[in-house]
Amino acid sequence: MIEKIGANSNLCIVIPCYNEEKGIKKQDYRNFIKKNPKVLLCFVDDGSTDSTLSILNEFKATYPEQVDIFSCKKNGGKAEAVKQGINYCNANYTYQYIAYLDADLATTLDECYSLTSYFDDNISYVFGSRILKVGSTIVRNKFRFLTGRIIATAISNILKLHVYDTQCGCKLFTKELSKEVFKDSFISKWLFDVEIFHRIMIHYGKDKASTKMLEVPLKSWIDKGDSKVKMTYFFKLWVDLYRINKICKTNA
Secondary structure, X not given: OOXXXXXXXXXXXXXXXXXXXXXXXXXXXXXXXXXXXXXXXXXXXXXXXXXXXXXXXHHHHHOOOOEEXXXXXXXXXXXXXXXXXXXXXXXXXXXXXXXXXOOOOOOOHHHHHHHHHHOOOOOOEEEEEOOOOXXXXXXXXXXXXXXXXXXXXXXHHHHOOOOOOOOOOEEEEEHHHHHHHOOOOOOOOOOHHHHHHHHHHHHHOHHHHHHHEEEEXXXXXXXXXXXXXXXXXXXXXXXXXXXXXXXXXXXX
């Protein structure tokens, strides 16, 4: 292993970015970096065509001990960006946990970090859930919410696993588990979260896997309204679900 900056981090957060020059909340990132010296942020530029990479390079130049960048030569989609970023960090850094988080910070960096408190000797996968409950602030686009509930029901049936929200973009893993989950490419660019659950179930066995995962309701999640997923994909995703379902049944 190459000892690089951030070698003493207890959490690494991988943040996929594609044309985010207008969406990156610079001050939010700066505030978090200053408050949390033991957290490493690894931005993955997914072949952006705007000035995203320049902005990320400014972060790295300002905070060289806590920020790194992995740059993809061309746009490959969120799944590939996350996979490459996690594999890069696993090969070059020492830490306990690794997460991925959407660049728009619909889930805040602070809340993502707080989820590390749920890890113990048994739990190796913690994921945020957008469940609206007393005391929480969950703001979602109505169309996406309704579509998401339909998709969530289909996914639960495919996985035969009771999960409320598979698609929330805040997920954390022990470093060792992440090596297994992200070693191979994913079928879907956007529904890869489903494949993550399936891979964990294959890795541990279905019965044990359910004891290794923990779904945690988020205190806050605010839809930023700038999703990179085109509306037409809501029709194409059923093809991805079919392909994923086929693999799940084959490996059941």
